[in-house]
Each structure stands twice: as C-alpha cells, then as structure tokens.
Amino acid sequence: MNRSSGSLTITDHPTDPIEIECKQCGRHGRYRKAALIEKYGSDIVLPDLLALIAGDCEQRTSRLGNRGCGAIYPALARTERRNPPLEFS
Numbered sequence: 055m056n057r058s059s060g061s062l063t064i065t066d067h068p069t070d071p072i073e074i075e076c077k078q079c080g081r082h083g084r085y086r087k088a089a090l091i092e093k094y095g096s097d098i099v100l101p102d103l104l105a106l107i108a109g110d111c112e113q114r115t116s117r118l119g120n121r122g123c124g125a126i127y128p129a130l131a132r133t134e135r136r137n138p139p140l141e142f143s
C-alpha cells in the first residue's frame with residue numbers, strides 16, 4: 055500500500071466476496087471480486103466502488119443527497135477499528 059492517496063483499491067480488499075452494507079437503508083450485498091474487477095477494473099479505489107455499487111440506494115437519491123446513504127465495507131470497518139472494545143458493565 056504505497057499509494058499516495060491512501061485509498062485502497064479493490065484488490066486490497068481483504069475478503070472475497072466483497073461485502074457491502076448500508077445501515078441507512080438496510081441493504082446488504084456480496085459481490086465477487088472477480089466480477090467487480092471485470093466490470094470496473096482492478097484500479098478502482100474502494101470509495102469509488104462503493105459509490106458505484108450503492109449509487110442506486112434509496113437514501114442517496116433522497117433529499118439528503120449523497121450523504122444520505124451509509125453504505126460501508128463491514129470487513130474494513132472491522133479491521134480499521136483499532137480502539138479496544140469499550141465495556142459498558
């Protein structure tokens with residue numbers, strides 16, 4: 055990962071299939087990496103890919119605009135969360 059932008063590309067995604075979920079609209083999908091690369095190319099960065107896949111999200115087209123959709127890559131959300139778990143007991 056030496057890219058200046060720091061954005062991961064599709065080939066950097068840790069899982070295959072690539073999972074996407076949106077907490078706003080409850081969408082949840084799995085996409086085979088090979089199929090996505092064939093469609094969008096192996097250079098596409100993950101934020102762009104997410105925008106393309108989730109582009110038809112109901113929330114995105116609502117009055118909230120692009121900010122309305124909460125689509126994420128759950129696999130990345132897990133690995134990037136470095137804080138120790140909080141205890142609420």
Ligand SMILES: [Zn+2]
Binds near residue numbers: 078112
């Ligand atoms: Zn959404």
